[in-house]
Amino acid sequence: MSFDRVGARLEAAIEEARRSGTDPDVLAALNSSCDMFKRRDAFTLKATSEHSKTLAKISHETYTHDWQWEHDQGNIPRVFYPRMTSGRLEGQFLKSLVSMQRAKRILEVGLFMGNGALSMAEALPADGEIVSLETCERLKNLVEEMTKSSHHAKKIRVELGPAIETAKKLVKAGEKFDIIFLDGDKKDYSTLAKMAFDDNLLSEGGTLLVDNAFFLGAAYMPSDDSHLAQGLLDALDSCKAPLHRVMVPMNDGVLMVRRMADVETDTA
């Protein structure tokens, strides 16, 4: 099953129904719904372009790496999980957007194993650049090691440190980005989204992409983190320029935000 909260809940319901000896017809109906989810996910991936060789290597390493060992060695601040990766579907989606936007400069918040960064780098021109903000130095080293066989890796510049502090430095230095992809600490989202538009970290005509915009379901189900989702929408509503938003229900949700003036160009 994909990274879909509704699907995960359905699987749990089936397990519960099985344990409690539910009517076989009800169980069959539940199983059939779950099967539909799985087939849809499988078809979605079948219809989506394959990874490049290096992205396939990243994917394999993400799922087989001994994260517990890395943590026990003190190399990483907490045990990471493979599902933190944006994966093939979202990676190819990002790559497509980079090409449609004809982006040259991209800011990513949260590198992890570099799936998003390399997917986007593959669609950048030779003089394009991705600045990826990451707190964990071990991840930077792992990504450098895994991507050295790809000529696109030279376009990825990793800046170590907490995202908001680094973003402030980028604003001060007058750096601008055609695409900003937020995929780090969810608590930083509102601040970074405001910086994108109000501090013009996002260039004219640029696109802000916010990953995990469903906040693992907290955006639409009552949860301790529900305020984070509402906070993000409030922050966007309070930006100086009117914005256009579209919620793409892929994985844990990707919110796409652009200045309204770049979307509705015919104002006559």
Ligand SMILES: C[S@@+](CC[C@H](N)C(=O)[O-])C[C@H]1O[C@@H](n2cnc3c(N)ncnc32)[C@H](O)[C@@H]1O
């Ligand atoms: C969901 S993963 C990123 C996935 C990646 N963008 C991809 O496409 O596969 C989140 C990453 O953000 C990093 N991170 C967490 N808090 C951060 C912060 N305050 N500043 C910078 N990076 C942070 C984590 O170490 C982790 O590697």
